[in-house]
Each structure stands twice: as structure tokens, then as C-alpha cells.
Amino acid sequence: MKSRILFVLLACLWTCHSLANADDVAALSGTCHNLTGNADGHLKIVFSEEGDKLGGFVSVSGWLRGGGKISGTRSGMKFRFNTTDHTGLIIKWQGDVQNGKLSGEYHIDAQGGMPEQIGEWSVTPEGTLKNGAPCNANVTLSLLKMVLETGFNDPVKQADGTFIPGAQDLFKSIHPAGAGVSIWVENLDVEWNSDRQSRCYEDIHKFSINCVLYWQGILKPTGTTKLRFAYNIKLNAVTAAEIVESTGTTNKDVNETLFTVGSLSDHHERSPGDNPPAPQAAGNPNSGCAFAATGVCFILSVFVLSSFVFVSQEQKIVEPGGLFSSAKYEIVNTTSWLPVIFWTAIFCGAIYWLVLWKRSKPLVWLGLASCWWLKNLADGQKRANAAKPIAPSYQAR
Known part of the structure; x- marks a missing residue:
């Protein structure tokens, strides 16, 4: 030196x-x-x-x-x-x-x-x-x-x-x-x-x-x-x-x-x-934090959206009915992956740019709005699932 x-x-x-x-x-x-x-x-x-x-x-x-x-x-x-x-x-x-x-x-x-x-x-x-x-x-x-x-x-x-x-x-x-x-x-x-x-x-x-x-x-x-x-x-x-x-x-x-x-x-x-x-x-100094936040957002978004939001319950025949018996069904969860991918990309992009340019207040509001939106969707999905019949409305002959 x-x-x-x-x-x-x-x-x-x-x-x-x-x-x-x-x-x-x-x-x-x-x-x-x-x-x-x-x-x-x-x-x-x-x-x-x-x-x-x-x-x-x-x-x-x-x-x-x-x-x-x-x-x-x-x-x-x-x-x-x-x-x-x-x-x-x-x-x-x-x-x-x-x-x-x-x-x-x-x-x-x-x-x-x-x-x-x-x-x-x-x-x-x-x-x-x-x-x-x-x-x-x-x-x-x-x-x-x-x-x-x-x-x-x-x-x-x-x-x-x-x-x-x-x-x-x-x-x-x-x-x-x-x-x-x-x-x-x-x-x-x-x-x-x-x-x-x-x-x-x-x-x-x-x-x-x-x-x-x-x-x-x-x-x-x-x-x-x-x-x-x-x-x-x-x-x-x-x-x-x-x-x-x-x-x-x-x-x-x-x-x-x-x-x-x-x-x-x-x-x-x-x-x-x-x-x-x-x-x-000389490169944005927040790029490392932005990538880390985007990775966490991706994992959480896929998990929440695929598990609680864009998921529906369908009835699947387990055992066909006979002449004198009814068919047996079970309820399975089916995920719609297209909206999951779309909204995950939107969330990850928003999180990346907000963290990259140090926009902390919009990030907080986005998080609160996302939580409120996800809660409403989850509640609506629960109400819709609760209204569905557990068994078919007809009886096999």
C-alpha cells in the first residue's frame, strides 16, 4: 500500500x-x-x-x-x-x-x-x-x-x-x-x-x-x-x-x-x-435485497394461491355404484395453475421493483392489500365449498 x-x-x-x-x-x-x-x-x-x-x-x-x-x-x-x-x-x-x-x-x-x-x-x-x-x-x-x-x-x-x-x-x-x-x-x-x-x-x-x-x-x-x-x-x-x-x-x-x-x-x-x-x-445497491425478497414472495405466493385461493373441491368416484348400492365419492382439491402463475408473476414483479428502488411505503400498502384480498378470496371459497353437496343429489337405481 x-x-x-x-x-x-x-x-x-x-x-x-x-x-x-x-x-x-x-x-x-x-x-x-x-x-x-x-x-x-x-x-x-x-x-x-x-x-x-x-x-x-x-x-x-x-x-x-x-x-x-x-x-x-x-x-x-x-x-x-x-x-x-x-x-x-x-x-x-x-x-x-x-x-x-x-x-x-x-x-x-x-x-x-x-x-x-x-x-x-x-x-x-x-x-x-x-x-x-x-x-x-x-x-x-x-x-x-x-x-x-x-x-x-x-x-x-x-x-x-x-x-x-x-x-x-x-x-x-x-x-x-x-x-x-x-x-x-x-x-x-x-x-x-x-x-x-x-x-x-x-x-x-x-x-x-x-x-x-x-x-x-x-x-x-x-x-x-x-x-x-x-x-x-x-x-x-x-x-x-x-x-x-x-x-x-x-x-x-x-x-x-x-x-x-x-x-x-x-x-x-x-x-x-x-x-x-x-x-x-454502478449497479443498483438494492439488487441483492430485491432478488431475495422476490424469491420469498415467489414461494409464499405459489403456496398461498395454490393451497387456499385458486383451488376448488371436486367429487371423485371411488367405488362405482351397483344395482342396489350407491356410488362412493371422495372430495379432492384441484388447483387452477394458470391464475396462480399469472398472479405470482405480478406479485414478484411488484415486490422486486419496490424493494429495488427503496419504495417502502407502497410495499407496506401492497402487502396489506394483498392480505385483505387473499382473505376475502379464501372466505368466499370456503362459503362456496360449504354450499356444495357431499354426495350426489340422485340415487342410483
Whole structure:
């Protein structure tokens, strides 16, 4: 883990310097919401502006993940730009500045087997740096947070040659089972060199990072793990790596695990321009609960409907009657399977979508309405069965 932090830091400093050398730099942060996947994420943007042309980077984390290089224009208070990640996926962003806030919409065309997606986003300025002006601490820290977050989420090459998201690579070193979604750099605490007055990257003595790992699990469908790393630039070493808290189960001897994950330089093939995947919904975090609830609903629905609702009693001849004796009958239950299958599909579909999108109140009302409906059907069936004769109304001759 020490080597990994070092490698990410070096790449981040290279990127920060390239951005800081642009004519004008602005750092912003906020949130984004994927309307297609109904998921939220954190958003960091660093604009570099030369004339009316926009450059820079976008980083998306939280329950969304992504980012990419910026290419676009600004006309007054209107921003129009695209981002492109390392796979070539293009996202179209547009926004306007109102009341000191930049907000708008983004659109992803259907491409690469991914459906069309739309979303909203909103950011507020954290700092600006004009060309020729002395380094600004706010811009320096914002740039460093953004590129650190991008580096943590970049794909990591495994021993078998495959790539997995950086969040998943970190997750499997901490948790026994599940999948990492993204890493969000929450804040950055810096100790500056006391003998310098400027606030550039080379003026940093050491710093600590607080970040949050978002993940999906098996026993718990979603969760977060808060981590803290400390880095001393003069010593060129990671001085601390610890788990602050987690909502899930962590591996034993986790501190040792964090320090022995392996060198990122051995598994990570990355150039400073590479970026993580585009901001798309990283799978609905309630899908596991939805499938489990659907399975329980299927079992209960088939049992109740086939046993008490869509079942009728018929008389079956056990022993034919003779010349001087009556035929003997027994009552058997017969299930109508077509309505059972139909209503089971309706119930399972409703339960799945209600649990998937956290609609708890409609789920409660649906359950109460279903119980009332089933009770009425069962009572009606009992009354109908009670009115049926036990034996035929005729006598065999």
C-alpha cells in the first residue's frame, strides 16, 4: 500500500503541474445524480481555460464512478464540454452559472453495450488561479484531491493480465466478499514547509488523506469504509494507513493487509492522462435485497394461491355404484395453475421493483392489500365449498 500511494502521488503531482501551467484554473466540487440508474455521486471538476476553450478533468465517485478529460467551450455563463475516458466513452455536459453555482445536465449516448443515460449535476467553486498569480492554497488542495481520487479509481492490472477498478483492488484487501464501487477523497490536511510562503505542490511537507470506499456486499447490500492515509514528502514514504470505521466485516489483521497489498507499479499500468470509466450507475445497491425478497414472495405466493385461493373441491368416484348400492365419492382439491402463475408473476414483479428502488411505503400498502384480498378470496371459497353437496343429489337405481 505504501508503494501504491507513492505511485499515485507522483502521477497526481505531474497532472497537477500540467493543469496549473494553463492560463486560468478553477476548481469546483459538488454532486451529480444519474436519473437513469437513480443513483447519486460526488463530483469534482477542474477547469483550465485558455481564451474560450476549456480543458481539465472530471472525477465522479460515490455510488457513481467515472471521470475523464475535458474538451469544450465557455460562452459567458454557459459551459458546454465533453469528457472522454480511457475507453473512448464520450459524455456530453452542459451547464449555466446562476447565483454562484454551476449546474446542468449530462447525457451519455448508447454505446459499447451500455444504454443511453441522463443525469443532473451541480458544483460550487473552491478556488481559482489566474495566469501569473502566486499559487493558491485552495486550488492546490482541490487539484490534489481531484487527481488523487482519479488515481485511486483508475483500473489496476492483476497478475493474470486482467484489469479491475481501483476501488475493487482496495476492497478485496480489506473485506472478505463483495465489490468495490468507487473511492471518494473526502478531505485533505496539509502541513506546509515553514520556510516558504508560497502554497504550491513543492511547498507541501506532508499531508493526510481521508477517503471513503463505497462497496456492495453479500450480507449487507451496500456499505462504506472510511480510510486514512498519511504521507511525508521529505521522507518519500507513507507513514500511516488505517481503517477509521466500516459498516461491514473486515479481514483479520487488516493493518498488515493494507501494508502488504503489493506495489502498484507492479500491477498498475497507467499514464498521467488515463482516466477511470464514465459516470454511470454502478449497479443498483438494492439488487441483492430485491432478488431475495422476490424469491420469498415467489414461494409464499405459489403456496398461498395454490393451497387456499385458486383451488376448488371436486367429487371423485371411488367405488362405482351397483344395482342396489350407491356410488362412493371422495372430495379432492384441484388447483387452477394458470391464475396462480399469472398472479405470482405480478406479485414478484411488484415486490422486486419496490424493494429495488427503496419504495417502502407502497410495499407496506401492497402487502396489506394483498392480505385483505387473499382473505376475502379464501372466505368466499370456503362459503362456496360449504354450499356444495357431499354426495350426489340422485340415487342410483
